[in-house]
Amino acid sequence: EIVLTQSPTTMAASPGEKVTLTCLASSSVNYMYWYQQKSSASPKLLIYYTSSLASGVPDRFSGSGSGTSYSLTISSMEAEDAAIYYCLQLTSTPPTFGSGTKLEIK
Amino acid sequence: VQLVESGGGLVQPGKSLKLSCSASGFTFSSYGMHWIRQAPGKGLDWVAYISSSSGTVYADAVKGRFTISRDNAKNTLYLQLNSLKSEDTAIYYCARRGGRGVMDAWGQGASVTVSS
Numbered sequence: 097e098i099v100l101t102q103s104p105t106t107m108a109a110s111p112g113e114k115v116t117l118t119c120l121a122s123s124s125v126n127y128m129y130w131y132q133q134k135s136s137a138s139p140k141l142l143i144y145y146t147s148s149l150a151s152g153v154p155d156r157f158s159g160s161g162s163g164t165s166y167s168l169t170i171s172s173m174e175a176e177d178a179a180i181y182y183c184l185q186l187t188s189t190p191p192t193f194g195s196g197t198k199l200e201i202k
Numbered sequence: 203v204q205l206v207e208s209g210g211g212l213v214q215p216g217k218s219l220k221l222s223c224s225a226s227g228f229t230f231s232s233y234g235m236h237w238i239r240q241a242p243g244k245g246l247d248w249v250a251y252i253s254s255s256s257g258t259v260y261a262d263a264v265k266g267r268f269t270i271s272r273d274n275a276k277n278t279l280y281l282q283l284n285s286l287k288s289e290d291t292a293i294y295y296c297a298r299r300g301g302r303g304v305m306d307a308w309g310q311g312a313s314v315t316v317s318s
Contacts, residue, residue: 129304131246138295138308139246145302182246186303190261191236193246 098123100183100194108200115170117197119161119183128166129184130159132177133196139182143168175201203227203307205296210312213286221312223279223296231274234299237281239292240311247292250281251299264290286316 099122109115119128127146131139141150143159146166156171170177178201183194209221223235237249250270251259258270269282279296293311300306 133246138310139305140308141304141306144304144306148302150306184246184304189259191248191251193248195245 097190098125098185098188098192100185100192102181102183102194102197104197105195106198106200108202109170109173110202111173111175113173113202115173115177115199117168117181117199119166119168119194121164121166121185123188124163125185125187127186128159128161129186130168131182131184131193132179133182134179142181170199173201177201203298205298205307205309207294207296207309207312210294210314212315212317214318215287215316217286218282218284219286219314221281221283221294221296221314223281223309225277225279225296225298228298230272230277235270235272235279236297236299236305237268237270237279238295238297238305238308239290239314240295241289241292244292249294252279283314286314288316290314291316 101120103118130143132142133139142153147159158169180196180198182196204226206224213219234253236251239247252270267285271280295311296309297305298307
């Protein structure tokens with residue numbers, strides 16, 4: 097099973113600040129996917145195929161990476177971006193999620 | 203696209219429960235479907251997948267205890283949970299496998315608590 101390690105575990109950012117979240121895979125994966133989960137809501141797809149923005153997602157979100165190292169970047173933090181972010185790999189079965197990064201607003 | 207889970211509740215260890223996920227707004231029979239769970243205060247944990255042709259895959263932690271199935275005539279996905287353990291306590295989400303191969307739509311979740 098591919099293990100995804102996200103960092104940092106928790107962080108806080110000021111409005112307007114650039115934020116970068118990291119996801120490292122224990123083995124090479126073809127693509128990375130990113131989800132946002134607020135409070136008790138269900139997860140929302142943000143990024144698919146490593147760098148493609150899901151429908152309705154603001155363009156301040158972007159994804160990049162390859163092989164075993166991937167990142168999610170928010171170009172300018174907004175209060176509504178406070179949430180937990182999860183990465184997901186679908187290259188091998190079982191699909192696995194990272195343990196999440198909790199992003200708070202300062 | 204709408205997915206609505208039901209059937210959750212409080213159940214004793216060793217007992218069974220059946221979750222349902224009612225789908226609408228898309229051609230249910232054409233899509234693979236997942237169950238994913240989230241233990242209290244924890245991250246996301248994939249449970250099972252059923253393809254549009256009803257092929258199934260399970261996480262090792264639930265293999266032999268849980269069964270995923272679907273009824274395309276009723277636009278409904280199911281998860282039969284048997285021999286429940288305390289560690290199965292979680293919110294259970296159904297999710298659609300979208301055209302890009304990723305879970306692109308999720309239900310609101312059904313809460314399962316396993317406790318005596």
